[in-house]
Amino acid sequence: MSLQKVLVPIRKHDVEFLKLFFKEHFYRVETVLFYKDHVPGLAYLLTEGSLVIKRNRNIIEAPQLSLIGIREAFSKTPASYQATATPGAKILGINLYTLGQFLSQNPQFYDVFQLETL
Amino acid sequence: MDTKTKMPLPDHCKDCGSRSKGIFCALEGSDLDELSKYKITNKYKKGQTLFDEGTPPYGLYCISEGNIKVHKSSTDGKDIIIRIATHGDVLGHRSIFSESNYQASATALEDSSICFIDKKYITKLIKEKPSIATNLIEKLSKDLGASEVKLANMSQKSVKERLAELLLLLKESHGSRLDSGSLIDLRLTREELASMIGTATETVIRTLSEMKDENLISYEGRKIIITDENSLLDIANPAF
Numbered sequence: 001m002s003l004q005k006v007l008v009p010i011r012k013h014d015v016e017f018l019k020l021f022f023k024e025h026f027y028r029v030e031t032v033l034f035y036k037d038h039v040p041g042l043a044y045l046l047t048e049g050s051l052v053i054k055r056n057r058n059i060i061e062a063p064q065l066s067l068i069g070i071r072e073a074f075s076k077t078p079a080s081y082q083a084t085a086t087p088g089a090k091i092l093g094i095n096l097y098t099l100g101q102f103l104s105q106n107p108q109f110y111d112v113f114q115l116e117t118l
Numbered sequence: 119m120d121t122k123t124k125m126p127l128p129d130h131c132k133d134c135g136s137r138s139k140g141i142f143c144a145l146e147g148s149d150l151d152e153l154s155k156y157k158i159t160n161k162y163k164k165g166q167t168l169f170d171e172g173t174p175p176y177g178l179y180c181i182s183e184g185n186i187k188v189h190k191s192s193t194d195g196k197d198i199i200i201r202i203a204t205h206g207d208v209l210g211h212r213s214i215f216s217e218s219n220y221q222a223s224a225t226a227l228e229d230s231s232i233c234f235i236d237k238k239y240i241t242k243l244i245k246e247k248p249s250i251a252t253n254l255i256e257k258l259s260k261d262l263g264a265s266e267v268k269l270a271n272m273s274q275k276s277v278k279e280r281l282a283e284l285l286l287l288l289k290e291s292h293g294s295r296l297d298s299g300s301l302i303d304l305r306l307t308r309e310e311l312a313s314m315i316g317t318a319t320e321t322v323i324r325t326l327s328e329m330k331d332e333n334l335i336s337y338e339g340r341k342i343i344i345t346d347e348n349s350l351l352d353i354a355n356p357a358f
Contacts, residue, residue: 041234
């Protein structure tokens with residue numbers, strides 16, 4: 001799978017809806033969100049700033065309103081890449097415990113998160 | 119086979135070797151099954167970071183195997199080690215309950231097996247299981263007590279006394295018995311030892327050399343063996 005395909009683009013109005021359920025955080029320092037071969041503890045939606053995805057020598061910068069780690073976290077599968085938030089990034093953390101309840105109340109988000117393709 | 123690098127990740131909490139030492143030790147049966155369902159276990163290589171100082175807490179971390187350095191950056195950019203966490207310890211719990219960002223960073227000192235548990239799930243568990251809340255309160259109280267002792271020691275004790283106490287504490291938490299004494303099973307640098315007792319690296323090097331000359335310890339590189347524990351205890355005059 002190319003690195004671009006690990007990103008799930010989310011529409012702006014869906015992002016605004018997600019902000020009602022999940023908290024947005026500001027990253028002041030460069031932070032590894034999850035390492036390659038690790039199962040992410042949660043998924044991350046980049047709302048502002050920059051997030052870098054790296055696999056071996058391939059490095060890409062995720063565009064804003066990209067969701068990463070959702071498939072891996074949901075299926076408890078190790079990620080094939082490392083994700084790093086750069087200073088100034090604003091990220092919505094989507095934790096799995098709340099996600100379960102959220103999806104049961106908003107099943108349309110299975111498609112939004114591309115979880116049906118698992 | 120190097121058992122440390124090839125350590126199997128515990129799939130179910132009941133298989134975890136550190137379970138009896140942790141705050142979830144009281145859970146059984148379906149409660150433990152549920153915890154196992156919501157925990158994520160990863161192997162962190164030496165040098166990999168569990169969380170960074172100043173970042174938001176999304177959950178807590180249980181150490182199943184390995185040793186983790188909890189550290190902060192000083193205003194002049196130096197790294198100060200607060201403590202070394204080992205198997206059975208939890209990390210990140212204070213930030214969850216205080217709703218603040220992590221006050222320190224946590225980095226693997228060696229290959230370690232770490233379980234991450236969602237903050238929302240922990241909150242639910244605490245409401246439903248008073249034993250978990252009690253264990254957490256006990257842990258927080260012990261952490262607070264240890265911090266107060268450390269603060270008092272920094273102002274009242276000499277470097278030698280602080281170093282003696284640190285070596286004894288490390289022996290308690292990470293020691294193994296040998297014929298010649300007690301080996302501290304942690305390969306900390308002199309700089310790391312210095313940061314843990316708030317002094318310069320050169321002072322630690324000199325003090326360790328004095329202790330060796332007095333036959334209190336022996337060392338080879340980063341490997342330290344306590345050979346005369348009773349005398350070291352007299353020097354440390356610890357609060358415990």
